[in-house]
Amino acid sequence: MATVDEGTGYEIAFGTFEEAKAMVGQATPVRFGRVEVNAPMIQHFSMMTEDANASYWDEEYAVATWGALVSPPAMLMVWLMPLEWDPEGSRPEPLLTARVPLPGTTFVNASTDTEFFAPMRVGDHLNVVEEVVDVSEEKKTALGVGHFVTTLSTYRRQDGQLVAKNTNVLFRFGAEEEGS
């Protein structure tokens, strides 16, 4: 069962641990980002982090070094972010981790491990394939009781070049004891 959570605004699937385990190994279809890697978003992000890296700000330097201005590695996921509304009325596909059916009503990120194979240059159009790799047994943490969900996301460029592989672990939990 998938319902839109009022608080998060995200579509979260609810279900049992067994239903979640059944999703392990399933891969999503290839999904392209809404936007190409672009300089205004690179510089807006670098404003937030106050990062003066010449590869993000100086086109002449960046073209000579990389062929174009490049994205901070941290923006990998940004290039795949869906819009929350569009005129067609389509709802964005929620993140794969949110679609794993579990009892927990909310989530926090636990860890991220990313390998990069090619720079993300202005004009690149990235796509992603996501896969559920593991769902842990029930665990109790300071935040509450829930499950750790591990996903692998593989990012490629429009020409097929592998850009990055990202393994993410997210804690899906409720503040209350499960089953209560």
Add this chain to the structure above:
Amino acid sequence: MIPGVDYHQRYWEDVAEGEELAPVEDEITYRRVVMNPATTWDYFPGHHDPEYAKAQGQPTIYINTMHFLGFIDRLATAWGGPASFITRRKMSMRHSIYAGDTMVGQGRVVRKYTDEPGGRTRHLVELEITVENQDGQLCVPATVHLELPARQAS
């Protein structure tokens, strides 16, 4: 050359294991946290709605993963220079950074090595980076593998 932009480049040969990275302190105001949804299109309410964060058991809104990653990338590449390339970065979340906190980044070189994926020699350093809050509490430990240019032809 654009004033204020960082062009200083480090070469692999000049790095020593044990070398420390220049520490960085960033004040995380409410305004800065709200820049997270603005710049990353991540509208998860924990990053803009204090009431939601409190219902989650957190004191107030907190920065998102991409902000932590961007801070870690900045620390690594400001040390290495703009021609350095992050080949791998691992981070784990121990504690959040909240609006009102100061984010403190530190790092050091733990290993200098080369590898040859697909026959191409890469000159790499492994950096151990920590992100702490103003109380010295470890929020995010990270490991970054950074490829640097080398003077010697490879």
